[in-house]
Amino acid sequence: MVKRVLITLLALALPIGVAQAQISDGIIKIGVLNDQSGLYADLAGQGSVVAARMAVEDFNAAAKGLKVEIVFADHQNKTDVGSQIARQWYDAEKVDLILDVPNSGIALAVNQIAREKKKALVISSAASSDLTGKACSPNTVHWTYDTWALANGTGNAVVKTGGDSWFFITADYAFGHALERDVEAVVLRNGGKVLGKVRHPLSTQDFSSFLLQAQASKAKIVGLANAGADVTNSIKQGAEFGIVKGGQNFAGLLVFITDVHALGLEKAQGLIFTETFYWDMNEKTRAFAKRFAERNRGIHPTMIHAGAYAGTLHYLKAVEALKSDDGTRAIAKMKEMPTDDPLFGKGVIRADGRKIHPAYLFEVKKPAESKYPWDYYKVRATIPANEAFRPIDQGDCPLVKK
Amino acid sequence: MSSLLGIPAQALFGQLLIGLINGSFYALLSLGLAVIFGLLNIINFAHGAQYMMGAFAAYFLLQWAGLGYWWALLVAPVVVGLSGIVIERAMLRWLYKLDHLYGLLLTFGLALIIQGLFRNQYGSSGLPYAIPAQLTGGRDLGFMVLPNYRAWVVVFSLGVCLGTWYVIERTKLGSYLRAATENPALVQAFGINVPRMVTLTYGFGVGLAALAGVLAAPIYQVNPLMGADLIIVVFAVVVIGGMGSIMGSVVTGFALGVIEGLTKVFYPEASNTVIFVIMALVLLWKPAGLFGRTQ
Numbered sequence: 169m170v171k172r173v174l175i176t177l178l179a180l181a182l183p184i185g186v187a188q189a190q191i192s193d194g195i196i197k198i199g200v201l202n203d204q205s206g207l208y209a210d211l212a213g214q215g216s217v218v219a220a221r222m223a224v225e226d227f228n229a230a231a232k233g234l235k236v237e238i239v240f241a242d243h244q245n246k247t248d249v250g251s252q253i254a255r256q257w258y259d260a261e262k263v264d265l266i267l268d269v270p271n272s273g274i275a276l277a278v279n280q281i282a283r284e285k286k287k288a289l290v291i292s293s294a295a296s297s298d299l300t301g302k303a304c305s306p307n308t309v310h311w312t313y314d315t316w317a318l319a320n321g322t323g324n325a326v327v328k329t330g331g332d333s334w335f336f337i338t339a340d341y342a343f344g345h346a347l348e349r350d351v352e353a354v355v356l357r358n359g360g361k362v363l364g365k366v367r368h369p370l371s372t373q374d375f376s377s378f379l380l381q382a383q384a385s386k387a388k389i390v391g392l393a394n395a396g397a398d399v400t401n402s403i404k405q406g407a408e409f410g411i412v413k414g415g416q417n418f419a420g421l422l423v424f425i426t427d428v429h430a431l432g433l434e435k436a437q438g439l440i441f442t443e444t445f446y447w448d449m450n451e452k453t454r455a456f457a458k459r460f461a462e463r464n465r466g467i468h469p470t471m472i473h474a475g476a477y478a479g480t481l482h483y484l485k486a487v488e489a490l491k492s493d494d495g496t497r498a499i500a501k502m503k504e505m506p507t508d509d510p511l512f513g514k515g516v517i518r519a520d521g522r523k524i525h526p527a528y529l530f531e532v533k534k535p536a537e538s539k540y541p542w543d544y545y546k547v548r549a550t551i552p553a554n555e556a557f558r559p560i561d562q563g564d565c566p567l568v569k570k
Numbered sequence: 571m572s573s574l575l576g577i578p579a580q581a582l583f584g585q586l587l588i589g590l591i592n593g594s595f596y597a598l599l600s601l602g603l604a605v606i607f608g609l610l611n612i613i614n615f616a617h618g619a620q621y622m623m624g625a626f627a628a629y630f631l632l633q634w635a636g637l638g639y640w641w642a643l644l645v646a647p648v649v650v651g652l653s654g655i656v657i658e659r660a661m662l663r664w665l666y667k668l669d670h671l672y673g674l675l676l677t678f679g680l681a682l683i684i685q686g687l688f689r690n691q692y693g694s695s696g697l698p699y700a701i702p703a704q705l706t707g708g709r710d711l712g713f714m715v716l717p718n719y720r721a722w723v724v725v726f727s728l729g730v731c732l733g734t735w736y737v738i739e740r741t742k743l744g745s746y747l748r749a750a751t752e753n754p755a756l757v758q759a760f761g762i763n764v765p766r767m768v769t770l771t772y773g774f775g776v777g778l779a780a781l782a783g784v785l786a787a788p789i790y791q792v793n794p795l796m797g798a799d800l801i802i803v804v805f806a807v808v809v810i811g812g813m814g815s816i817m818g819s820v821v822t823g824f825a826l827g828v829i830e831g832l833t834k835v836f837y838p839e840a841s842n843t844v845i846f847v848i849m850a851l852v853l854l855w856k857p858a859g860l861f862g863r864t865q
Contacts, residue, residue: 205686206795209694340839366834369842373790373799376588377834377841380714384581397696400791408701408717408789410708430695430791467693 190492192262195235198224198480199263201253201278202293204242207371207397208270210426210467212293214240216268216476218463222456223480232488239263243274245370250274251281258285264493265290265483268476272296272343282307287495290483292475295395295422296346297558300522304565307499311523312475313444315347316558318421321442321527321551323354326389326419332358334419335387336365337378337402339394347393347421363387368394375402379409388416395422400430407435424470428544433535436544444527444556445471445511446545452510457542468542478509479523515553520565527556584714585831591720593827594727595782599800600807600819601731602778605738608814609751609771612662613670615678617804618797619685620776623650624783625792626688629699639702639788646784647777654776658769681801688794696791723785730781731820738816747771803842806849812862822860 200220202212217240224236239261243250250269257263258281266282269275270293282289283305290309291299297316299308334355338344344367352362364385366378379402382390390411392402399420406418420427423441447457447468456477460469469477486501487493499521507515507523515525530545538544560568599621606614627649628642637645657680665672701719708717738744750757750764758764783797790796807826811818826845833844852860 205689205694207694209689211695213694366838368834368838371795371799372842373796374588374592376591376720377585377831378838380581380584380588381835383715384584397694397791397793397795400696404698404791405789408708408719410715410717414715426693426695430698432698435698465693 190490190494191234191487192264192493195237195262196229196265196484196487196493197237197239197261197263198265198267198483199253199257199261200238200240200267200476201243201250201257201274202240202268202270203245204240206245208245208293208395210430211396211424211470212268212270212472212476215460215464215467215469215473216240216292218460219469219473219477220267220480222459222463223477223484227481227484229484234484234488236484243269243271245271245274247271247274247277251277254278254281255285258282258287264288264495265480265498267480268292268472269294270472271341272299272346273341275299276303276342279303279305279308282495285495288483288493288498290479292479293472295343297350297563298342298346300518300520301558301563301565304520304563304567306567307495308521309479309499309502309517309523310521311479312471313442313527314522314557315343315350317444317527317551317556318347318442319350319354320556320558321529322419322421322440323351324358325440325529325549326417327355327358327360331389331417331419332360333387334360334362334389334391335382335385336362336391336393337375337382338365338367339370339398340367341370343395344393348391351391351393351421368398370398372398373401375405376409378402379406379411383409383411383414383416389419390416391419391421393421396424396427397430399423400427403431403439404435424472425468425542425544426470428532429467429542433533433538433544436532437534439532440529440548442527442529442551443471444525445469445474446528446530446547447474448543448545456511461542474511478507478511481509482507482517518560520560520563520568522557522560522563524553524557526553527551581713582832582835585835586828587714587716588720589828589831590824591724591827592831593824594724595786595800595823596804596807596827597731597820597823598727598782598785599779599804600811600823601734601816602775602782603804603808604811604814604816604819605734605778606772606775607808608816609747610662610768611666611670611751612673612677612772614772614775615674615801616657616681616684617677617776617779618799618801619681620650620654620779620797621783621786621800622688622794622797623653623684624780625699625787625790625796626692626783626794627780628784628787629697629792632699639784642784642787643781647780650780650783651773651777655769655773657776658772662772663765663768681797685794685798692794694793694795696793696796699787699792701788719788723789727782727785730778734778735816735820803845806845808859810845810849810852810859812859815859815861818859818861 229236265288272294275294292312297314338348420441428436503517512525529549627646631637705719708715811822834841
């Protein structure tokens with residue numbers, strides 16, 4: 169059954185006769201394509217739409233004579249649904265930029281479609297490092313993070329503090345596979361070993377069987393190569409089966425603040441993971457989070473939402489400079505212009521489409537350390553921008569000349 | 571240590587036990603479905619949503635009224651069951667004379683609306699609900715750590731399943747219920763209020779779903795989508811067991827839990843499809859299900 173919700177918001181409708189010959193049909197149309205109803209709906213979902221709208225407001229498009237419109241749709245974590253929406257948007261509904269796209273399987277498909285149709289794609293949610301590796305495209309920017317960065321941040325930190333034997337519980341699709349592969353490489357490179365792995369279907373309720381296998385492996389670290397509700401269910405049930413009491417530790421390889429909020433600090437305390445954004449970093453991020461939460465049921469922004477905001481802002485700057493919303497040229501312009509936004513600071517986008525900024529190793533606070541709502545993380549380490557992401561020559565991206 | 575196909579026997583015991591635990595959820599849920607289908611001829615697709623409402627009711631009772639798990643076990647099924655009675659009185663009773671399809675469509679629509687409302691309000695990450703203090707911790711059985719709470723779930727749901735079976739198959743009340751499905755007009759002629767009995771039966775079936783929801787709340791997150799993921803599997807269980815067969819749904823529920831558990835050891839990627847493969851095979855071999863009677 170098709171339960172596609174599509175609400176259109178005319179963010180700005182100033183009918184002034186500014187010359188807009190280069191903007192196709194006079195409107196810059198941004199389509200947020202993500203999971204609006206499933207297990208990733210809190211970490212991306214409506215929040216990404218709110219973030220994109222805030223970017224349009226902060227860019228002050230009206231004063232610049234640009235009309236920007238935002239639409240959104242639910243891909244239901246189904247690749248065929250996502251691909252079909254992307255095609256329809258690019259072909260029939262004059263969408264110029266598709267934004268967000270959680271679920272690496274769908275992101276890789278849309279990546280291909282954007283390339284075929286010479287349109288723009290800015291990815292915030294999807295994690296697979298293949299998007300700037302062998303699947304890299306002149307039409308795609310990968311903004312927030314990727315599996316290599318997660319592996320590099322969390323994997324290194326865990327192995328160096330003694331966690332040298334691993335068991336993976338992996339979501340059985342493109343994202344889980346990529347994350348497991350990238351973390352395994354880090355573990356092996358640091359002299360650790362992988363004792364076993366098990367792959368579970370996306371959106372599993374009961375993890376006890378997998379947890380038991382992890383226990384039987386006697387690995388020191390149980391690496392969770394999954395996301396969203398799959399992570400929270402794994403950790404919650406892990407406590408029940410005494411994983412941590414038995415001397416093993418969880419490594420949440422991709423954890424969002426919405427997951428920590430859902431688990432509660434009692435269960436989540438001590439978890440270590442890598443992210444590229446936390447709302448409570450500085451004045452600018454706090455101001456953003458306050459405005460965002462007011463418009464998003466009190467949910468504070470995840471790094472996905474921050475990436476959707478910053479990516480939209482930079483895209484609009486590129487279109488303004490170019491005076492055109494042609495997809496391929498807009499992405500090229502985005503790569504050419506240095507980035508500067510209140511959430512990620514100054515940065516660049518590489519030729520392979522990888523946005524470069526620092527990453528942070530966070531630790532979840534103990535309940536006693538949390539002073540106010542959503543006060544959840546402390547920074548364990550900052551990974552500088554030039555070390556946070558895979559070196560450009562190691563990704564096998566055909567766009568990069570060796 | 572002895573082993574089977576490369577899996578140590580000890581690990582296998584653990585997996586069997588876990589299969590039994592998951593099976594008890596399947597059994598409880600499919601039991602409610604079987605009761606409703608057997609007596610009302612309604613395919614209750616809202617069952618997953620009502621299971622979810624049971625878990626949320628437990629959460630609300632704790633947050634708003636300070637009533638803990640044990641109270642929730644008692645109160646949540648009653649409250650959600652009452653909501654079921656309202657649905658039966660207001661909507662379902664108009665559909666009894668129509669094709670099954672209408673009941674299915676109505677309850678499916680209700681399920682989508684209820685889930686949508688909860689998701690809108692509470693998001694998709696779920697809300698935390700703790701295991702009751704008396705049942706935290708676990709026992710080391712040698713081959714695995716058995717969490718106390720899970721042991722409780724198996725025992726409790728087995729008790730509920732057997733109790734329900736006994737009431738329907740072995741008591742006078744049960745015989746009225748069964749007679750009313752066969753020939754409502756005749757039973758009415760004996761002076762029994764059949765419509766009220768049907769209403770209460772639906773309420774009871776829904777209450778069973780809510781009870782399963784309360785049992786599930788401490789294990790999984792209290793999540794608006796928790797029922798949507800489960801309901802399809804539970805329907806497969808009911809179909810395999812035979813629509814309307816009470817014993818069939820209970821036995822099949824536990825058995826499929828075990829089979830699914832074993833799949834998670836030998837080929838985890840297939841763990842969410844194995845039940846449907848079995849369903850297809852059973853339907854080819856016995857179209858009425860394992861315990862069903864062909865009419």
